[in-house]
Amino acid sequence: MIALSLAEIAEVVGGQTYDIPDPSLPVTGPVVRDSREVVPGSLFVAFAGERVDGHDFAAAVVEAGAAAVLASRPVGVPAIVVEDVQSALGALARHVVRRLGTTLVALTGSAGKTSTKDLIAQVLRRKAPTVFTPGSLNNEIGLPLTALTATGETRFLVLEMGARGIGHIRYLTGLTPPKIGLVLNVGTAHIGEFGGREQIALAKGELVEALPEDGTAVLNADDPLVRAMASRTKAKVLLFGESDEADVRAENVRLMDSGQPSFRLHTPSGASDVTMRLYGEHHVSNALAAAAVAHELGMSADEIALALSEAGSLSRWRMEVTERPDGVTVVNDAYNANPESMRAALRALASMGKGRRTWAVLGQMAELGDEALAEHDAVGRLAVRLNVSKLVAVGGREAAWLQLGAYNEGSWGEESVHVSDAQAAVDLLRSELRQGDVVLVKASRSVGLESVAQALLATGTEGEVVAR
16 A cells, blocks of 8 residues: 555544554555455554454554554554445555546446456556455455555556445446446346346446546447446446457467367457467457557557466456366366356366266355246256266255256256255265266355365375466
């Protein structure tokens, strides 16, 4: 964060100082909410959660070097006390972003946000210093904490914005107003909470509504609900996709035997070939979105193509491919799942597994509401259509629907099985995997299915990560 004195911070957030001997003392370290991340000069943000109250760590963080605590009550050590800690954190982020004057790129979508954010960051940081959201810290707490890591040297600030309802993105854009707004897609993730794809589109489109007239809306030409958002902004519109009408588009898309996509990138400034290190054809759309942002910020087609070809995954458990010494390949895509990402992962598995046995270890896709039965059934059926050698459905009712879909599609023998939990899946795989098999592990984050991938990689000699 840019250096601000405790007195300045108190003024920005509308707080009162307590037990601060010298209000001119600057905060020179990061703003953190985890006491383990405190370093000398930090500002510690004390949230009172259901299980842990950050105020209880106030003395310890100051002893560790924190300049002060942002708190909702006096804590007996240097503190800035505010009525609402979350609102104060947002106000501080808003102030710092305005002071910095960096180009802020914000993105949202039902699927692919984190992977695309990672791609954008890897492309842009070749041009200038770039700060971006770590992992999926895309909510009202994670987003301002990310923004506050920017410094005077930061040229680009890339922020992922999530939403679980109408008004969420409007709130986030109020904290960190974007110059470029990217909407990837409108799918079925969280459809149970929103109530329908039209409501999801309404929420995601709040991003383009927040853009200034001299800003740019980067929209997916292949998604009708996203493309229609052009009418909701006065900013310039730049389209990406495989459509002939897209300003940034892909031609000659193909998947190599490894499952990695290759294509010809076309931008208004030229064309160049891309061969990605990431796995799955769905990354082509993500790459085009990143290319559109980079083009808008002045990068050439050749520069963008090279950066995309060298980019990897910066966030864990997203198509993370590891090959064990015995030749078994484990694809850990267990960070999260929705119908769109589940289908994309299955197609990637089918491509990677040509001539090899393939295993799809799948669990529940959460927050689908009334669509849950149909969507789980459809994924089970797709696994059969793609000739996945064996579907292992892990968990309760939704997993049973996955297996039932496979059964109804024609998987009547040992090609699909329903097991109760992750350990049962691990036991089955350990007994039946053989050299050369490819195993995909995927489910919603709440299922915790990454433990299956971790157990498989802990079996025998430690595997070597061949690509991420």
